[in-house]
Amino acid sequence: MDWDTPVVDERDLARTYDGGAYSDPWAAVLDYQAVMQYASQHPDKGSYAISNALELPRGRVRGWTDGGKPDAARGIEVARDYGWLDATMQDGTFLALNTLVANVFSGGSIATETFTPSFALNHRDHRSHVIDALDGVGVEHEFYHEDDDSRATEVRPTAAGSVLGRTLAVLGAPVGPKARLEDFTLPWYLDEAPFEVRELFVLAYLANRAIHQRTKETVQIQEERDKSYRDELAALIEDVAKEPVTSGERMVTISADAARSLGLQPRYRTPTGTTEPSE
Known part of the structure; x- marks a missing residue:
């Protein structure tokens, strides 16, 4: 490409x-x-x-x-007005779209009927990187379930949400409950994307799903989808980190060397560096 x-x-x-x-x-x-x-x-x-x-x-x-x-013509006009149809792999707008796609995979969803996306905030709460990504694609947003201790706080676009969700779907983001989807695979564009795009996807994914442990320097992702998906995800992370990453039963394990290469900050001690998007 x-x-x-x-x-x-x-x-x-x-x-x-x-x-x-x-x-x-x-x-x-x-x-x-x-x-x-x-x-x-x-x-x-x-x-x-x-x-x-x-x-x-x-x-x-x-x-x-x-x-x-036609609805499709209206959607195309909206997407073009926001710059999503003109975005190339090297544009800031596409990097933001790429980040949102990663967040659908790792902490969000796209509604089956309306195509409106929603994103759960990670442990950084209102400083989660997904908020910057929504700003990067130019859409306003609102928070939901902020006062509900039983549910994670979510952020959703308040303008052009359906068109944004459809755009993310075109890029390979899953639509509907991910547990029901078959042939679950990573976005098609990552295969030929520049390193910056692949790295940003991985870091956004890990910011939501990385499991740190007090006694180990390895990092894990709990992923119960098919082994083929875990293998694909592990291969992508390993390609970005240039250090070993393995897939196993319900887990992807990022070696200590790979975690250091990716700049992942352990949550249980004072971090010594920074990475983008930060966790």
């Missing part, structure tokens, strides 16, 4: 929507764009003439020329 090429394809984003009368929602977007272009070039033509010229149902054309638009 060319690192200067936008990563999110608007066609893939369109296909996260219900196409209604269209089996392919992207086809609805193309027809909508054709209608609007024809109308702008022929301002004296009404819906009847446009529908005849483009061989589209008049009712559909009239709805679009009167201000309506």
Whole structure:
């Protein structure tokens, strides 16, 4: 993949929507764009003439020329306005999207029906790095369950949440309850991503899921998904750390050397350094 090429394809984003009368929602977007272009070039033509010229149902054309638009077309416009469709591997906006994808895997979810994402804050609470990532993609957010001791505090976008969730899904973030998903794999773009993107994904993941112990310098991730996923996750972390990382029964174990290479700060003694995103 060319690192200067936008990563999110608007066609893939369109296909996260219900196409209604269209089996392919992207086809609805193309027809909508054709209608609007024809109308702008022929301002004296009404819906009847446009529908005849483009061989589209008049009712559909009239709805679009009167201000309506397919949901997929609206979603694409929102994503473009936020800069998500233009983001390349080396953009700050994409780094923020990448961080949010990591947080869906390690401490969040995307609702099946609405595609709205929510993220549990980690032990840093309101200083969790996911808040900076939401700021990085330009969306406002609110906190939930702050006064509920039985639930983790969550942060959710208050604007463009559904489009953001769909964008994260296009990048490979799981949608719906992760426990029910089959063929659970890491995001497709990581295979060809620059080191900075892979490293940031790993650090964001570990900031939410790393288990430190008082008597050991190794760090573990409890992960009960299929062994193939644990193997894939261990391989990614090892590739970033350049030190041994192993997968076992329900656990991924990061060696002491790998933990030091990643700059992970033990939580049970005074840290001697810093890392980004900090835990």
